[in-house]
Amino acid sequence: xxxxxxxxxxxxxxxxxxxxxxxxxxxxxxxxxxxxxxxxxxxxxxxxxxxxxxxxxxxxxxxxxxxxxxxxxxxxxxxxxxxxxxxxxxxxxxxxxxxxxxxxxxxxxxxxxxxxxxx
DNA sequence: ATTATGACTTATT
DNA sequence: GAATAAGCCATAA
Numbered sequence: 001x002x003x004x005x006x007x008x009x010x011x012x013x014x015x016x017x018x019x020x021x022x023x024x025x026x027x028x029x030x031x032x033x034x035x036x037x038x039x040x041x042x043x044x045x046x047x048x049x050x051x052x053x054x055x056x057x058x059x060x061x062x063x064x065x066x067x068x069x070x071x072x073x074x075x076x077x078x079x080x081x082x083x084x085x086x087x088x089x090x091x092x093x094x095x096x097x098x099x100x101x102x103x104x105x106x107x108x109x110x111x112x113x114x115x116x117x118x119x
Numbered sequence: 120a121t122t123a124t125g126a127c128t129t130a131t132t
Numbered sequence: 133g134a135a136t137a138a139g140c141c142a143t144a145a
Contacts, residue, residue, distance in 0.1 A: 019142060038127055042141090049141040050127040056142075058126050073127070080126025090126095124144085132136075 005029050012062055019045070023056040024066045026118070033101035034116040035070045038079070044118050050074070058083055069093045070100075070116075076109040 007028050013021040022045045030036050038050035045053075053071075058080070060068040073079045080086075081093035094104065103111040 017143075042127090047141060049139090051125065051139090052127085052141040052143090054126045055124085056126095060126095068126085071126075075128090078126095083126070085126060122145085125142100128138105128140085130136100130138080132134105 005031060008066070012065070015061060019047075019052070020056045023053055024060075024062065027057075027066055027068065027070065029118070030067060030070045030116045032067075034114050035072050035097065035102055035110050036116045036118070037072055037074045037076070039074045040115075040117055041071065054080070069096045072110050072115075076112065076115065078108055078110070 005028055008021055008025040012024065016024070023041060026041055026044050027036070038053045041053045042048060042050045047053075057068045057071060060066060069081055071079060078090055078094060080090070082089040084090065094108070097110070098104070102114045105111060
């Protein structure tokens with residue numbers, strides 16, 4: 001069964017800006033085995049800047065609690081992780097996603113079927 | 120308030 | 133297809 005897609009706890013909300021809280025909360029709605037994109041998130045939280053989303057996630061204060069590794073770029077390339085856009089951390093991100101059942105193409109892009117669009 | 124930065128995106132060269 | 137520029141918006145200094 002899917003893990004309880006919790007939301008951000010009040011404590012967590014209190015530690016970040018309202019915008020980040022909204023982003024993280026939305027992120028917690030992404031089911032295990034799926035990913036979302038910066039753009040979908042940005043749209044979901046009501047701004048039109050994926051860059052702002054990236055900013056919100058780059059210093060993720062709630063590392064494993066909030067599945068920040070379930071966010072990829074709009075073209076379904078891997079995006080960044082732990083403050084880096086490439087390197088060993090990215091490799092770890094891929095491993096995590098694979099461990100959750102996300103499929104990758106040979107390009108290192110995520111399969112379209114694994115993208116969660118906040119339907 | 121103003122400036123600089125960035126895990127982005129799109130258009131242009 | 134890679135490199136650059138411009139647009140975007142929240143954050144930190």
